[in-house]
Amino acid sequence: MQTPVLFVTRRAHFNAAHKLFNPKYSKEHNEELFGKCANENWHGHNFDLYVTIKGRPSEDTGFVMDLKKLKVIIEDEVVVHLDHKNLNVDVPFLKDVLPSVENIVVAIWNRLAPRLPEHVKLHKIHLIETINNSVEYYGPDTPF
Amino acid sequence: MQTPVLFVTRRAHFNAAHKLFNPKYSKEHNEELFGKCANENWHGHNFDLYVTIKGRPSEDTGFVMDLKKLKVIIEDEVVVHLDHKNLNVDVPFLKDVLPSVENIVVAIWNRLAPRLPEHVKLHKIHLIETINNSVEYYGPDTPF
Amino acid sequence: MQTPVLFVTRRAHFNAAHKLFNPKYSKEHNEELFGKCANENWHGHNFDLYVTIKGRPSEDTGFVMDLKKLKVIIEDEVVVHLDHKNLNVDVPFLKDVLPSVENIVVAIWNRLAPRLPEHVKLHKIHLIETINNSVEYYGPDTPF
Amino acid sequence: MQTPVLFVTRRAHFNAAHKLFNPKYSKEHNEELFGKCANENWHGHNFDLYVTIKGRPSEDTGFVMDLKKLKVIIEDEVVVHLDHKNLNVDVPFLKDVLPSVENIVVAIWNRLAPRLPEHVKLHKIHLIETINNSVEYYGPDTPF
Amino acid sequence: MQTPVLFVTRRAHFNAAHKLFNPKYSKEHNEELFGKCANENWHGHNFDLYVTIKGRPSEDTGFVMDLKKLKVIIEDEVVVHLDHKNLNVDVPFLKDVLPSVENIVVAIWNRLAPRLPEHVKLHKIHLIETINNSVEYYGPDTPF
Amino acid sequence: MQTPVLFVTRRAHFNAAHKLFNPKYSKEHNEELFGKCANENWHGHNFDLYVTIKGRPSEDTGFVMDLKKLKVIIEDEVVVHLDHKNLNVDVPFLKDVLPSVENIVVAIWNRLAPRLPEHVKLHKIHLIETINNSVEYYGPDTPF
Numbered sequence: 047m048q049t050p051v052l053f054v055t056r057r058a059h060f061n062a063a064h065k066l067f068n069p070k071y072s073k074e075h076n077e078e079l080f081g082k083c084a085n086e087n088w089h090g091h092n093f094d095l096y097v098t099i100k101g102r103p104s105e106d107t108g109f110v111m112d113l114k115k116l117k118v119i120i121e122d123e124v125v126v127h128l129d130h131k132n133l134n135v136d137v138p139f140l141k142d143v144l145p146s147v148e149n150i151v152v153a154i155w156n157r158l159a160p161r162l163p164e165h166v167k168l169h170k171i172h173l174i175e176t177i178n179n180s181v182e183y184y185g186p187d188t189p190f
Numbered sequence: 191m192q193t194p195v196l197f198v199t200r201r202a203h204f205n206a207a208h209k210l211f212n213p214k215y216s217k218e219h220n221e222e223l224f225g226k227c228a229n230e231n232w233h234g235h236n237f238d239l240y241v242t243i244k245g246r247p248s249e250d251t252g253f254v255m256d257l258k259k260l261k262v263i264i265e266d267e268v269v270v271h272l273d274h275k276n277l278n279v280d281v282p283f284l285k286d287v288l289p290s291v292e293n294i295v296v297a298i299w300n301r302l303a304p305r306l307p308e309h310v311k312l313h314k315i316h317l318i319e320t321i322n323n324s325v326e327y328y329g330p331d332t333p334f
Numbered sequence: 335m336q337t338p339v340l341f342v343t344r345r346a347h348f349n350a351a352h353k354l355f356n357p358k359y360s361k362e363h364n365e366e367l368f369g370k371c372a373n374e375n376w377h378g379h380n381f382d383l384y385v386t387i388k389g390r391p392s393e394d395t396g397f398v399m400d401l402k403k404l405k406v407i408i409e410d411e412v413v414v415h416l417d418h419k420n421l422n423v424d425v426p427f428l429k430d431v432l433p434s435v436e437n438i439v440v441a442i443w444n445r446l447a448p449r450l451p452e453h454v455k456l457h458k459i460h461l462i463e464t465i466n467n468s469v470e471y472y473g474p475d476t477p478f
Numbered sequence: 479m480q481t482p483v484l485f486v487t488r489r490a491h492f493n494a495a496h497k498l499f500n501p502k503y504s505k506e507h508n509e510e511l512f513g514k515c516a517n518e519n520w521h522g523h524n525f526d527l528y529v530t531i532k533g534r535p536s537e538d539t540g541f542v543m544d545l546k547k548l549k550v551i552i553e554d555e556v557v558v559h560l561d562h563k564n565l566n567v568d569v570p571f572l573k574d575v576l577p578s579v580e581n582i583v584v585a586i587w588n589r590l591a592p593r594l595p596e597h598v599k600l601h602k603i604h605l606i607e608t609i610n611n612s613v614e615y616y617g618p619d620t621p622f
Numbered sequence: 623m624q625t626p627v628l629f630v631t632r633r634a635h636f637n638a639a640h641k642l643f644n645p646k647y648s649k650e651h652n653e654e655l656f657g658k659c660a661n662e663n664w665h666g667h668n669f670d671l672y673v674t675i676k677g678r679p680s681e682d683t684g685f686v687m688d689l690k691k692l693k694v695i696i697e698d699e700v701v702v703h704l705d706h707k708n709l710n711v712d713v714p715f716l717k718d719v720l721p722s723v724e725n726i727v728v729a730i731w732n733r734l735a736p737r738l739p740e741h742v743k744l745h746k747i748h749l750i751e752t753i754n755n756s757v758e759y760y761g762p763d764t765p766f
Numbered sequence: 767m768q769t770p771v772l773f774v775t776r777r778a779h780f781n782a783a784h785k786l787f788n789p790k791y792s793k794e795h796n797e798e799l800f801g802k803c804a805n806e807n808w809h810g811h812n813f814d815l816y817v818t819i820k821g822r823p824s825e826d827t828g829f830v831m832d833l834k835k836l837k838v839i840i841e842d843e844v845v846v847h848l849d850h851k852n853l854n855v856d857v858p859f860l861k862d863v864l865p866s867v868e869n870i871v872v873a874i875w876n877r878l879a880p881r882l883p884e885h886v887k888l889h890k891i892h893l894i895e896t897i898n899n900s901v902e903y904y905g906p907d908t909p910f
Binding site (some may be wrong): 656 | 772774777789826829832833
């Protein structure tokens with residue numbers, strides 16, 4: 047008999063600068079679209095990232111996955127690229143992406159999903175920008 | 191190709207008084223049902239409200255929805271009616287409703303759902319009454 | 335040689351209704367003074383109370399004071415009188431007191447100070463009304 | 479017409495010691511598997527437990543379930559057995575279970591599910607071990 | 623008889639970009655001094671600001687100071703200048719100041735102290751940059 | 767002119783097991799003194815440690831002290847010795863110390879104070895054992 051399916055969440059953290067600015071449009075139109083988030087000299091946030099995986103615990107370890115290994119994957123694929131960086135300028139995998147929380151979350155999913163071991167699935171990426179705003183993503187097959 | 195479906199959450203806050211008291215019953219029976227929450231002179235809480243919508247980010251803005259607009263809708267439809275109010279007495283849309291967290295959450299859903307733009311759906315209302323108690327509602331079609 | 339002097343803090347919690355309203359004045363003047371806090375039908379809060387005492391740890395127990403006993407004192411002197419109560423109406427020791435956080439804090443100090451054992455001193459009462467507002471009191475001898 | 483289906487969450491708390499150590503293996507192999515969590519002299523955590531139930535609010539009370547009763551069930555079935563205990567040694571219902579968060583969560587589900595009244599269903603057990611790690615369980619029928 | 627002296631704290635919030643970079647030195651030396659905080663393309667934070675004032679509550683209002691007025695002063699003197707700004711570039715009162723948390727805190731004190739009414743004193747500025755780091759300032763007369 | 771004196775706080779964290787048990791006394795008397803904290807098989811906590819230093823910011827860096835260096839000192843002197851350890855058994859500097867929060871805090875002060883650079887002073891050690899209990903220590907010269 048198989049062990050049951052569980053959801054395991056690991057937190058990571060990064061501090062970054064960004065601005066919301068679509069280069070297709072004028073400064074004025076960007077201010078209409080994004081308000082003070084369009085400030086051309088940037089602003090920034092402490093981002094809290096929660097990565098949730100899904101799987102069955104091993105009978106040997108009681109773990110769905112060794113969280114020390116998940117921590118290293120998140121660190122290598124996400125945190126070193128985003129922490130103390132400018133999300134519009136410094137991040138190869140966000141090139142040509144408008145760094146809204148929505149778009150960052152999708153990019154993080156795409157970085158992490160192929161790196162997980164086969165016996166687990168990536169279930170959710172949850173990114174908290176401020177106490178007031180956050181975005182969750184459950185992968186490309188989510189129906190509307 | 192469409193952008194993926196994401197879940198975006200905005201927090202709001204209100205401080206309110208209420209009591210749990212069913213006028214069909216005696217004071218004694220209300221105390222049996224509701225314990226100290228039945229205190230006839232009211233008590234109150236700091237309520238944290240999390241509103242989650244679902245949709246696809248715009249390619250122009252990276253936003254599922256402009257959260258400044260969502261903030262205004264939550265403010266106009268919910269917060270101005272509940273903040274620094276008595277939930278049993280002061281709120282037209284809670285008239286004849288026993289203001290348990292459960293019933294408040296359903297009333298908030300019913301206020302917000304018709305006000306959202308067509309390209310997003312209301313996904314969840316989460317209302318936190320204390321660090322120990324909260325209620326989530328995913329709309330009238332939720333199966334048991 | 336004596337053990338060193340330490341500060342020990344215990345948290346308590348109560349949910350209560352109140353309004354800020356000075357009966358010497360008209361409704362209109364109360365609204366000028368207190369804004370939406372003057373709502374005649376009350377509003378309420380989750381109050382977090384932090385009580386800090388000062389003393390030397392016992393060599394027998396390592397404790398400045400047994401916190402189970404401090405918890406009972408706070409419960410008996412403060413929490414049972416304020417939790418799920420109306421601070422303007424239900425509380426004998428707040429009779430004729432305008433229940434601002436400031437005045438509640440002083441009243442709590444006056445309840446607790448005489449109940450502590452002789453080997454400790456009450457150091458601070460800290461009452462948090464919302465994430466945005468709190469008041470601290472260090473006793474009647476605090477200089478301006 | 480039935481009232482809608484809602485999800486109600488109650489928090490509980492316990493402080494416990496454990497170690498992650500599989501007695502089938504050597505001390506060295508346990509250290510490979512579990513790192514510092516294998517320390518033979520134990521370590522411990524403050525565990526936050528969130529129990530979510532699902533049901534329709536009563537028209538009489540506005541409650542899906544009286545949370546005072548749910549609190550007592552959680553206290554009797556879980557907290558008294560785990561609080562200030564050693565999860566490897568002191569807990570009959572964790573005997574022969576490697577006390578990873580995953581395995582504790584399943585054991586808590588199995589304790590609580592049969593104790594709930596018929597008109598509600600246990601929906602989720604969420605156990606937070608540290609600010610960085612948590613596990614959620616939605617019951618034995620969860621598909622992978 | 624005078625009312626007692628109390629300490630009242632109001633929270634504010636701003637999201638900002640900055641870098642730690644002393645223009646007197648080379649890029650290499652800045653990286654030695656500031657590590658990843660020296661990233662020339664900026665990074666950013668959610669800053670939580672706690673402003674504590676000291677005074678005696680009014681007998682008329684129970685308030686040391688009307689917090690709605692304190693909120694407006696903090697908003698006008700600090701938040702509008704720092705929120706969604708670049709602390710190295712956009713802020714006249716931080717011109718030629720290396721925007722470490724230490725230096726920001728002193729600048730905020732200097733903005734707020736002269737704006738408070740005569741019956742209160744500014745007691746403390748506490749600025750939290752991340753969950754791990756914060757700075758407190760009690761004014762220019764603090765002894766070492 | 768000297769820069770002003772500021773207080774800088776750095777957070778650290780450790781998860782540990784302990785029991786409160788005075789070997790001079792019987793098991794029964796220990797249970798009277800310490801209640802469930804005397805469980806002979808241990809219990810444990812997530813401890814949050816806040817270390818506050820005092821000093822004047824450097825004109826070169828804006829820092830009272832490089833927090834990366836403070837982090838390393840706290841890590842080397844405290845965290846590696848306490849994290850995932852048994853505070854009664856595994857810690858040389860707590861040998862023969864009853865590991866109450868009070869006594870741990872004093873031991874941490876005594877480890878850190880001699881390791882700080884001369885231009886700063888250790889100001890406070892704040893150790894949070896649970897959301898309900900914490901202890902602060904300002905050094906051996908604190909008057910009662």
